[in-house]
Amino acid sequence: MFLELLRIELFKIFKRPRTFIAFGAIAMIILLVQFALMVNGKDFIQLFTGDQADTFEIPSDKILNGYFICVTVLHMILLHVPLLVALIAGDMISGEANLGTLRLLVGKPVTRTQLIMAKFSASTAYVLLLLAWMALFALLGSILLFGREDLVVFKENDMHIIKNTDVLWRFFAAFVFAALALTAIGAMALMFSTFAENSLGPIVATVCVVIVFTIVQQLKVPVFEETINPWSFTTHMLGWKGFFYVEKTAEGTTINGSIENPAALVRSGLILIGYIVLFLLISARYFKRKDILS
Amino acid sequence: MSAIIQVNHLTKDFKEIKAVDDLSFTVNEGQVYGFLGQNGAGKSTTIRMLLTLIEPTAGDIEIFGLQLRKHRKEILRQIGAIIEKPDLYKYLTAYENIRIFSRLSGVKVSDAKINEQLAMVGLADRTKSKVKTYSQGMKQRLGLACALIQDPRLIILDEPTNGLDPQGIADMRNMIIHLSKDLGKTLLVSSHLLSEIEMVADSMLIINKGRKVVEGKVSELLNPSQSVVELIAVDNAAALEFLQHSEWSSALKPVTNGTIKLEFDKVRIPELNKQLVERGIAVMSLRPLHSLEDYFLSQTKV
Numbered sequence: 089m090f091l092e093l094l095r096i097e098l099f100k101i102f103k104r105p106r107t108f109i110a111f112g113a114i115a116m117i118i119l120l121v122q123f124a125l126m127v128n129g130k131d132f133i134q135l136f137t138g139d140q141a142d143t144f145e146i147p148s149d150k151i152l153n154g155y156f157i158c159v160t161v162l163h164m165i166l167l168h169v170p171l172l173v174a175l176i177a178g179d180m181i182s183g184e185a186n187l188g189t190l191r192l193l194v195g196k197p198v199t200r201t202q203l204i205m206a207k208f209s210a211s212t213a214y215v216l217l218l219l220a221w222m223a224l225f226a227l228l229g230s231i232l233l234f235g236r237e238d239l240v241v242f243k244e245n246d247m248h249i250i251k252n253t254d255v256l257w258r259f260f261a262a263f264v265f266a267a268l269a270l271t272a273i274g275a276m277a278l279m280f281s282t283f284a285e286n287s288l289g290p291i292v293a294t295v296c297v298v299i300v301f302t303i304v305q306q307l308k309v310p311v312f313e314e315t316i317n318p319w320s321f322t323t324h325m326l327g328w329k330g331f332f333y334v335e336k337t338a339e340g341t342t343i344n345g346s347i348e349n350p351a352a353l354v355r356s357g358l359i360l361i362g363y364i365v366l367f368l369l370i371s372a373r374y375f376k377r378k379d380i381l382s
Numbered sequence: 383m384s385a386i387i388q389v390n391h392l393t394k395d396f397k398e399i400k401a402v403d404d405l406s407f408t409v410n411e412g413q414v415y416g417f418l419g420q421n422g423a424g425k426s427t428t429i430r431m432l433l434t435l436i437e438p439t440a441g442d443i444e445i446f447g448l449q450l451r452k453h454r455k456e457i458l459r460q461i462g463a464i465i466e467k468p469d470l471y472k473y474l475t476a477y478e479n480i481r482i483f484s485r486l487s488g489v490k491v492s493d494a495k496i497n498e499q500l501a502m503v504g505l506a507d508r509t510k511s512k513v514k515t516y517s518q519g520m521k522q523r524l525g526l527a528c529a530l531i532q533d534p535r536l537i538i539l540d541e542p543t544n545g546l547d548p549q550g551i552a553d554m555r556n557m558i559i560h561l562s563k564d565l566g567k568t569l570l571v572s573s574h575l576l577s578e579i580e581m582v583a584d585s586m587l588i589i590n591k592g593r594k595v596v597e598g599k600v601s602e603l604l605n606p607s608q609s610v611v612e613l614i615a616v617d618n619a620a621a622l623e624f625l626q627h628s629e630w631s632s633a634l635k636p637v638t639n640g641t642i643k644l645e646f647d648k649v650r651i652p653e654l655n656k657q658l659v660e661r662g663i664a665v666m667s668l669r670p671l672h673s674l675e676d677y678f679l680s681q682t683k684v
Contacts, residue, residue: 089488096482104473188469192528195433195465196486197458380435 090202097210101176107214110172111221114165118225121161122233125152132160136242154231155239155255159332161226166266166328170273170298172218177211177277178290181375185382186286194380204282204372211274219263219270227259241332248334254344262328265357269325272360273298275367276321282375285382298322321363327356384447386411386536386568387432392441394427394592401427403592404441409570409585414562416583416600417572424592425572426466429540432570433463446535459488462534466541468525472514476505476524479513480531487532496531503527504553519550526557537561539571543578551578558582609648609670610635616664618642624661630654643671 101107125132129152181204184190193203239255241248250258273294280290301322304312317323330353335346347353387409394402402424409415419425430436432443434454443450445457470479477496484491491499500509503523513521522542529537539558543551559582561567573579579586580600588595596603615621622642625634633644644654648670658665 092485096485099478099482100471100474103471103478187472188467189471191430191433191435191465192469192483193486194435195458195461195463196483197455197488198486199455377437379437380430 089198090206093198093202093206094209094213097206098213101210101214107176110169110175110218113172114169114218114222115225117165118161118222118229121164122157122230125157125160126233150237151240152234153237153239154227154234155236155252155259157230157234158227158259159239159241161222161230162262162266162328165222165226166269166326167302169218169222169266169270170325171295173211173215173270173273174277174291174294174298176214177274178281178294179287180207180211180278181281182284182290183281183287185284185380188382190382191380200376200378201372204278204368204375208275208278208368208371211278212271215270215274216267219267223259223263239332243333248332248336249342250332250334251342251344254334258331262331265328265331265353268357268360268364269321269328272321272325272363272367275364275371279367279371279374282371282378319359321360324356324359327353327360330356384411385409385444386413386446387415387570388444389428389432390442390444392428392431392443393439394424394431394436395439401592402431402438405589405592405594406441407587407594407597409568411568412562412566413585414558414569414571414583416579416586417570417589418574418576418579418586419572419589420574423589425589426540427592428589429463429465429538429570429572432538433461433465434458435465459532460535461538462529462532462536463538464522464525464529464540464542465538467518467544468521468528470513470521470524470528473512475510475512476500476516476527477509479524480528483528484531489532491531499527499531500524502530503557518545519547519553522546522550522554526554530561535568537567537569539569541573542571543573543575551575555582608645611644611646611648611651611654611668611670613642613644613654613658613665614667615642615658616666621658621663621665624658624663628657 130148133148133151181190184193194200236252238252239250241250276297277290277294280293281287284290301316301320305317305320305322330347330349333348334342335348336342385408387407389405389407392402392405393400405424405428417425417428427436431438432445432450434450446460448457450457471482474482477500480496480499481491484496497506497509500506503526505520505523505527508516508520513524516524522545526539526542529539542554542558546554555578558569558571562569562582571579571583583600585597585599586603587597613621618640622637625631625642625644630644630646633646635643635645637643646654651668651670655665655668658668
């Protein structure tokens, strides 16, 4: 029955025109970034290299390759994708309540926990498809347009150079990690959705939570750095960047296949999984006892 | 005749409001059971408890001889329901809606069966149209098709004629009669349109403020010999003067808004008419009021 429910949920998601807004928006943003970097890529790289350009000759043409463009796109876009995930996941239960179909669903011989799990799984499938779509445009598209070279990643005043042959697995891992982060956002939006009778509230609530915690994180003041930030999911959502920070030898040469801080990545992953489980438990518990009055 | 629904001391509190108060009733197999009450009387809350949408505060429900709490899935598999207006997925077609609801009921039905069901409710030519293009009547019929697709033993219709035009109301009434008489289904039909219930139901329950007012067979609850008769004369004052000082005085009901009403055996209507005319009181109308309507109002009067 669960698989049947999941199939129904996916069918409903992909029959709604609003679902494709996110796919269209992502494609458009990526194409715009690619176009901008094609025209003004050198200026963009100078933003990172700054004074170093006066001392060294920066090979902008080589830095500006498909991999670099993809990392740039991910930096720009992954912070905003939660809004697109909230648009779908925040509508899962409250949208049905608003439409009046929730009472028909709950009056059928399926358990409410099954319903919640099916809706969560469907929103996760949507997240995965969204990321696959993003990978198609950002990675494949950028490689086709800009070619492949070693990847240069700028980190504050440091620079990591990753060999061409050592890059693809990192993108794969980063997308998997991003999927985990976005699934946590989806689970939170779904939780808000069980509390509400219309879609707007859960979507706005999800976006607000993400904005508030992002601001708290960016303030970088000790009071938050020591208390909220280590546990805030917005901190760990950006964990995917860790796959592009590599270990270096004493001579400053990057080590192939290495990650600078794997323990932090594992911790972030576990915290995100913890949030997903927590949000799902709250959703299931609340929804199980909820009187369907819509 | 076995009991299909057995409700015992059902109660539902919403904070300080008692929506359903110690309600008990029985629906037997093959019956069309009318569930009557004014808006806010507790009909929909009761129906939602029968469909497990709302958790009762107290009391228990048995359906098909099984405890609803313990055998929820098994019971719901055999129930088809429309709860208030049939809100369906507007962005899907009738065919897609009916397929979804059949699968949710754990039944895989063939395309032919879906088309047959849609034809039965008169939507054969609109199966591929999106529901957002449907009229209220068409949505109601599609809701009924969705409720019937898994061939349920028990059909629960909550205000099924709400928002329908006269033709739609007649179609729904005929459908209820067809389901009962031809297919032997048990139906629980809630309504505040008393005339509709009277035309289709065998038994009925009237509730008011969540409490049972009366339950029984429609034919027994309505005394066919005693009717409330409304009189409209050219000179109502003269008619009233005559009635107050005649053998009809005991039949007179309190005059409200200038309307004269009497309660007596309706076979005596010609006799009353004759007496009025003989006294020079021209009669414009002398007709028995809808008996159930009057009965209902007398029972639920605040």
